[in-house]
Amino acid sequence: MIKGTDRWTIVKIVSEEQVLVYTHGDAVKRGDTLEIFEVGDEVHDPESGRVIDTLDFVKARITVIQVNTNTCLCKNAKTEKTLVDPLNPYGRIFEPFTRSSTVPLKVDLDQITGGLKRNDTIHLGDKVRRALG
Numbered sequence: 001m002i003k004g005t006d007r008w009t010i011v012k013i014v015s016e017e018q019v020l021v022y023t024h025g026d027a028v029k030r031g032d033t034l035e036i037f038e039v040g041d042e043v044h045d046p047e048s049g050r051v052i053d054t055l056d057f058v059k060a061r062i063t064v065i066q067v068n069t070n071t072c073l074c075k076n077a078k079t080e081k082t083l084v085d086p087l088n089p090y091g092r093i094f095e096p097f098t099r100s101s102t103v104p105l106k107v108d109l110d111q112i113t114g115g116l117k118r119n120d121t122i123h124l125g126d127k128v129r130r131a132l133g
Contacts, residue, residue, distance in 0.1 A: 008128040032064040033131040059120045
C-alpha cells in the first residue's frame, strides 16, 4: 500500500461519471488512475498461518481530472466502444467488428473457495487507492 492511500475516501458523488476523493493532501496528479475498492477476505500463508494479503474487490477504476488541496475530482476510467455496422465495408476497415471472451484457467475445481465480494455500488466513505495494476 502506498503511504496515505489507505485513508483516501469518496466524499462526494458528483454524477454517475464523477466522484470527489478526499486525499488528505497526499500527492496525486492529473491523469493518475485510482481504484474504488472494498477490502476483502484475508489470505493466509498455509504454512505459517499469518495474513499475507486481502482479496479486495475493485468496484471501479477512476482517473484524476482535477487536483485540489485536499481532494481530487475523478471520472470513470472505463470507456465503451461503439460497435460499427458489420455490413458497412468502410466500418470494418477502420474499426473491425470483433468480440473477445476470457478463456477459463485450468484450476483444481475442488480448491475454489470464492471470497470476492460483489457489491459494486459506490457509496460515500468508500475506500480509494492508487491503481495496483
